[in-house]
Amino acid sequence: MRTPILLLLYTIAVSCSLINISQALADEKPVVKQPAKWVKIADVSVANSVDLYQPVSYLLLDRQVNNTLANKQKYYRYTYRLNNTSSVVDNANIRISFSPDYESLILHQINIIRDGKVLSRLDINKVKIVSDENQQASNILNGQVAALQLIEDARVGDIIDYSYTIEGSNPVFANNFSYIAPLGWSISIADVHYRFVVDANMPLQKKVSGLNVSLDEQRIGDQRILSLSLTNTTKRVLDEYAPTWHNPYPYLQLTSYQSWQDVARWASALFNVDSQHTESLAEFIASIQTMEQSKAIEEAIRFVQDDVRYFGIEIAENSHRPHPPSEVFAKRFGDCKDKTVLLVTLLNAIGVDASAALVSSEMQNSINDYLPTHALFDHVIVKATADDKTYWIDPTIAYQGLGADTLYQPNYGSALIVEPQSTALVVAQPDVEQTSAVHIEEQLTAADYFSPVKWQISTTYKHREAEAMRYQIAAVGLEQMARQYLNYYAKKYPLITPMGDLVIDDDRHSNQITLTEYYLVPQYWQHEQQDAGFTLMADHLVAYVKKPTTIKRRDPYWLHWPLVIDHSVSIQFPEYVRFDSLQDFALNNDYFQFNATLSQDKRTLTYRTHYQNKQNVVAAADTGRFVQDLDKLNNYLGYQRSVLKVTEDPGVNEMQTLLKLLNKRSLAND
Structure with a gap:
């Protein structure tokens, strides 16, 4: 069983010249000014702000937007208390991102509230402009920079209170207005304020989802002002491996688009x-x-x-x-x-x-x-x-x-x-059904119960999995991939050696690729007294189907979907050995079907598992039953038995059986 291959983005080096372009755009430092008159300054309550069980107590989130100005403005203010040493390390630096191609940064304040006193720490000479190209790993250059100031004397118990305005907007949006404001987070915030100033004649659609609150609206001259405030928001932590499309958090949406045709x-x-x-x-x-x-x-x-x-x-x-x-x-x-x-x-x-x-x-x-x-x-x-x-x-x-x-x-x-x-x-669902699949066939050949065993592995990837494998081969190289595979198997069989090169058969027209590996495995058999034990593991699906660590969930659990995995392991014995335990196992639920079969053809014993999922998520309420079924499934991912009394050359027993049969025929003829 190997780790599944994921579709990866290309990784390339960004040239120094492009980085210098981004830096040049930010040569002019931000200015320091008081907030504009249209901004409504919020009061901050610092009483009872200590929560010793949280590294940070979040006191205020204030966001205001003025869409009526020639240079549109967005005002931000954040206030929080540092409750322990780790929070000082992680949260005592102020970092503000903006795009200097069409935005400018106006700093208002960076204060520490300590023992009831307000201490200003804003120093424009200490503000550094650094590259904030946070999408470089995705091969995207967006020209974004960040203003960074270190708060030099921050201490446990300090309240950090800072605010700023970003002026300007991307001209690509023209006069269209859109804002999606979260109303819930994985943290609790004591006070949340949103305020929007728009043209009174602007057609505006609005929606609040997930909370029973409403926007306050008022008209002042040719302006329309919308606001919403929350207190002591509920902390909501998203369960791990929830699908990306699942959003349990409430939100506010404002949009000037009246239809999808407008968009x-x-x-x-x-x-x-x-x-x-x-x-x-x-x-x-x-x-x-x-x-x-x-x-x-x-x-x-x-x-x-x-x-x-x-x-x-x-x-x-x-x-x-x-x-x-x-x-x-x-x-x-x-x-x-x-x-x-x-x-x-x-x-x-x-x-x-x-x-x-x-x-x-x-x-x-x-x-x-x-x-x-x-x-x-x-x-x-x-x-x-x-x-x-x-x-x-x-x-x-x-x-x-x-x-x-x-x-x-x-x-x-x-x-x-x-x-x-x-x-x-x-x-946008494709007309052509394309279930990705991985088919693995392993063949073990034993000359006796003591010599090294020959091991051939053929793995065929189809559709999405084939494309991911092609990318990995191109990115890593065949030689390095073969080395990785060998060392993976060496964890179980330390003396394993390759018997040939890793062979690739790529058919891009059918969109499938097959990798074939050849090994020699010394000490394959587990000897105990006169018995030789062996194990057939058909468990590749565990690389794709993981048991959730959070079982008592509130959020659905994402599955690698759609996917079929067939895995068979065959062993050819040096003699005919009869195995009686040939009972099949099958498991079928709302999310996947699985079966395991054991078959025998003369000297060859084959163990096969088949997995196919039916949905892309497990409902939160079904997680417990899903985990129970995974536990059952895990008991049938391999077959382990022993061949008894193998100290003698197996050929002797076969010869004795043959001689007895010939003697019987000779006596019958007489």
Whole structure:
């Protein structure tokens, strides 16, 4: 059993020149000013703020937005008490992130409240501007920086109270207004204040989910002011391995979009980039136009996925506006929207109806629970229609199968097609059913009960698992992978040696890849007196199906889905040995089916397990029963027995049996 392979993002080095660009954007330090007159200053109560069982007591969260100004402003204030030494280490540094391409930072205060006295610690000369490219690991460069000030004399018992305003907004959103404000956290906050100042004539939809509270509204002149306050919010810790789309926290949503069509029109305007083809792009299009359409589709997808590397420069408007397809083609890199626009261009050129589609890789279908807004989407893919089939192609996934019918299509749940006429979210579920699978066949061959055993392992990965394996082979290399496998098995069999190279058989058209390994295993048998023990383990599924550590849950438990795992282990004995325990085991519940079988064919004994899951989550209320079934299942992941009295050469017994049979036949003939 080996650890499952996950789909990983590319990792590349970011050049010093790009880092210097981000640093240059932040050469001007933030300014220090009092809050603007439109800000309503909140009172902070510091009484009874000590909670010795929590490292930090959170006293105030205050967020205010003024959308009526030419340079829109967002005001923030945070107040909290440091209750122990670890909280001083973790929370006595002030770090404020912003995007200098379209935002400026105004600092108001950094105070310590100690023994009832307010001590100012804001020193503009000690504020450092540092790179805050928090998406570099995902190959995204967004130009974000952070203002950092260390509070030098912070102590246990201090109350930190700081506030600031970020002025400016990303021009890509134009006059559209959207805000999703959390109303619950994994911590408790004594006082929470939200306040929004918008144009009185702005059409605004609002929604409060998960709490029985309402917004206060008032009109002052041409302004509309909305506010909401909470006290002593309930702490709610999310259980581990909850699905990303599951959000148990209450929230407030405000949006100026009146329909999903408004969002689609906004996105369509952004995606209406320069479509003029350069000579090199035109030549590539001409080359695929000469192909049969299915081959042309295959080559277009392969080119964008494999030859255009995933790397995004998402600075300012390019956070949401794609680069022109000719530019992406020439530079051979782009993020999801860049690669999508290029692939749509190629597919349209060969007569395939294709469009960009906005999706949420995390929220998936749960975006249907929200009011229309651009803020829900974090990814762009391609919707394509060919031969009366609809395909949802993710151009950022490399090493996929070749051909639209075999490449793995992630199920993002719901999507918004980037076309002005789109009026609603659509189901983004692929037409082609593609259950990912892992099939393992192990063959052990024993010449006797003392010599090393030959061990052959063939593992076939299909669809999603095949694509993940291709990526790992490309990233790690075949030689290093073989070394990793050998050392994994050596934990159980320290004297194991390879008998040949790791063999790869990759069929990208059927989207499956097979790895075959060959080993020689000394001391395979567990000898006890005159018996030789052996174990057949068909347990690869434990790499995918984990028992939750939190069983008494409030949140659903995520499963690796959809998935089939077949694992068989066969051993060929040096002689015929009869095994009577051939009873099968089967387990079937709402979440998976499992069976284990033992079969014998002459000298070969085979133990096989089969697992297939039915859903992608386990309901919180069913976790206990799910764990019980996993415990039952674990008892049938292997078969252990002994061959009795093996001190003699097994060939002697076989020869004696043969001689007796010949003697009987001779006597009968006489």
